[in-house]
Amino acid sequence: MSAISPEAFNALTEEALPMASHYGFHAETIGDGTARVRAPFSDDYVRSGGTVSGPVMMALTDFSMYAALMGAIGEVALAVTTNLNINFLRRPAAVDVVADCNVIKLGKRLAVLEVTLYSEGDDAPIAHATGTYSIPPEAAR
Amino acid sequence: MSAISPEAFNALTEEALPMASHYGFHAETIGDGTARVRAPFSDDYVRSGGTVSGPVMMALTDFSMYAALMGAIGEVALAVTTNLNINFLRRPAAVDVVADCNVIKLGKRLAVLEVTLYSEGDDAPIAHATGTYSIPPEAAR
């Protein structure tokens, strides 16, 4: 069972994460250590050549990790990303970007997460990332 | 000598990189494989807790790499990031973020770059990143 609902997460991030809010990022599903999030396509994203820019994909990656972590341990405002590594695999299409995240290790002090990003409607991943969140001592479950 | 001036780079990115433009990112100096870029502080950046968010730092990192690479090989619209790895080191202050980038390897097909990010006026780095750009065949010098 998830420790936070998509609705609660989206409401929370609307205030706490202005960039995510500006770009319309939102969580669709959140489970216990998993999340699916979406970036609606917008001309604002587009870099030279008509594709979604790398920074938008990185921001969505971070957003998906925050959602999956909260799905595992609940609302932890002070959890912070300590490392993010992303490989860009294919040119994104001019459509929504969807990111699937899952926690691959939940420790007392660190969580390691994996994210795969897709262009809506295409199974071939456009990017793959791993990241680490530092969990404040009082929040570890 | 740089293959592009900061003015030309900034004009170019205003059109080509809407996110960078939205946040006011700009290059201050560009050399042959080096760049210093700046994100002016804005309340739009701020995440819960009053600090510059990770995604803004990642976007600025990518922006600095693009500037340093163009400083080395000139305007190459099709150069794309293939990998970016970032470590977040310290909580940023509520001031401008400055990023210093240098190319550590310029190959025919790949360039590897290193970036250090600072809060304006503080020597202790807030983040450190490395990244790889893929260079289209015709652009290699």
Next chain:
Amino acid sequence: MSAISPEAFNALTEEALPMASHYGFHAETIGDGTARVRAPFSDDYVRSGGTVSGPVMMALTDFSMYAALMGAIGEVALAVTTNLNINFLRRPAAVDVVADCNVIKLGKRLAVLEVTLYSEGDDAPIAHATGTYSIPPEAAR
């Protein structure tokens, strides 16, 4: 279908990769862009505290990527690792280490691969890695 058999791969690496050979690394299965490889447990590996050392896991990770890549494109002696990123997740047990690798993107010039490492007989991963191989021009399929 795999472009190389485990037997051919193991014979090849016995000469070409002395460290892998020294530690008894071998491929058990190789598919089209996938590989399962094994490091037999040995006291030689052990670091302070009785666990398999990080460098052994990194060497096995690289070995598994080489196997999966050859499974996709055949014997390409000049393919080289350009980036490897590994997260160590759990303390390994004093048993064999098994690594499962799959190609997540096969391009003309670059391949991106993902590896999960396990202690024999335990489903909880001990490490997770991603890496990039550069493919020489003539070898791309």
Next chain:
Amino acid sequence: MSAISPEAFNALTEEALPMASHYGFHAETIGDGTARVRAPFSDDYVRSGGTVSGPVMMALTDFSMYAALMGAIGEVALAVTTNLNINFLRRPAAVDVVADCNVIKLGKRLAVLEVTLYSEGDDAPIAHATGTYSIPPEAAR
């Protein structure tokens, strides 16, 4: 001032890190959060094509991080690598490999380190890495 001498570190690793010992890795200088270490050239290292293999460079990278961290906080047997990211930049020559490491952030729970690797006698780096060590609670200074 360093919290450990190269002699003490080398004696320690001879027992604790069998792979490092097998390959003759040793620290030449250790400062407060810095280290220079060396891998003597050996035919054992060589992969197809006559160069030092990636796994040897990764093992030396990890060894240099351990030395620099101990130079900062003293002998901490339970400090463990949690992440290592390495970019291979140039083909190494058939000579010793030297690695220079420095701590770029020393926190209570995590240390982030940067490593540059060279072929003896050549200023162009052959690899560049960053990594994170987890520091056990009682060992933080």
